[in-house]
Amino acid sequence: NAGVTQTPKFQVLKTGQSMTLQCAQDMNHNSMYWYRQDPGMGLRLIYYSASEGTTDKGEVPNGYNVSRLNKREFSLRLESAAPSQTSVYFCASSEQGLGTEAFFGQGTRLTVV
Amino acid sequence: KNQVEQSPQSLIILEGKNCTLQCNYTVSPFSNLRWYKQDTGRGPVSLTIMTFSENTKSNGRYTATLDADTKQSSLHITASQLSDSASYICVVSPQNTGGFKTIFGAGTRLFVKA
Numbered sequence: 001n002a003g004v005t006q007t008p009k010f011q012v013l014k015t016g017q018s019m020t021l022q023c024a025q026d027m028n029h030n031s032m033y034w035y036r037q038d039p040g041m042g043l044r045l046i047y048y049s050a051s052e053g054t055t056d057k058g059e060v061p062n063g064y065n066v067s068r069l070n071k072r073e074f075s076l077r078l079e080s081a082a083p084s085q086t087s088v089y090f091c092a093s094s095e096q097g098l099g100t101e102a103f104f105g106q107g108t109r110l111t112v113v
Numbered sequence: 114k115n116q117v118e119q120s121p122q123s124l125i126i127l128e129g130k131n132c133t134l135q136c137n138y139t140v141s142p143f144s145n146l147r148w149y150k151q152d153t154g155r156g157p158v159s160l161t162i163m164t165f166s167e168n169t170k171s172n173g174r175y176t177a178t179l180d181a182d183t184k185q186s187s188l189h190i191t192a193s194q195l196s197d198s199a200s201y202i203c204v205v206s207p208q209n210t211g212g213f214k215t216i217f218g219a220g221t222r223l224f225v226k227a
Binding site for chain 2: 029035045059094100
C-alpha cells in the first residue's frame with residue numbers, strides 16, 4: 001500500500017527560486033494537509049483542504065500557495081523561496097477532520113540557500 | 114493561546130526498561146488527544162487516540178493515559194525495544210476546529226540502548 005506519497009524527498013533551492021511539492025494519496029481520503037517541521041518545534045499547519053475543491057489557511061500560510069488538484073492530489077508551491085522556509089515538509093491525509101487518523105507521507109527535506 | 118508541551122525533551126533508557134513520557138496541554142475544550150511515533154526520516158504514525166471522556170488506551174506495549182481535570186496525558190512504554198527509539202508526539206484537536214487544526218507538541222526524543 002502506497003498511502004501518502006510525496007515528491008521530491010530532498011531539494012536545495014536558491015533564494016528567490018520557486019518550486020512545487022507534490023503529494024498524492026491512494027486511500028480515498030477527503031481531507032489533506034501540508035505541515036512543516038522545524039527543530040525543537042511541533043508540526044505546524046501551513047494549509048489544509050477539508051474536501052476536494054476547498055482549501056484553507058493554517059497557522060503559517062505566508063509564502064505558500066496550495067492547489068487541491070483532485071481528490072488524490074494536493075500540491076504546495078513556494079513562489080519565491082526564502083531561507084526561513086528551510087524545513088521538512090509533510091503532507092498528510094485523513095478520511096475527514098474530527099476524530100479521524102491522519103496518515104503522513106515520508107517528508108520533503110527542503111534547504112533554501 | 115492553545116499549547117501542547119511535552120517532557121522530557123529527550124530520554125535515554127536501556128533495552129527492556131519501562132519509561133513514561135509526559136504531555137501537558139492548555140487546549141480546552143478538546144475533542145481528542147493522540148500520541149504519534151515518528152521514526153527518524155519518516156512521517157508520524159498514530160499510536161493511540163483518546164476522547165476527552167476516556168482515561169486510558171493501550172496499543173501493545175504502549176499505554177496512554179489522560180487526566181482531563183489536570184490537562185495531562187502520559188505515554189507509558191513497557192519492556193522497551195531498540196525499535197522504540199523514535200520521537201513521540203502528543204497531538205490535541207480543539208473542539209471548535211472540526212479536527213483540521215490540530216496542535217502538535219514538539220515531541221520527546223527516546224533513545225533505547227542495548
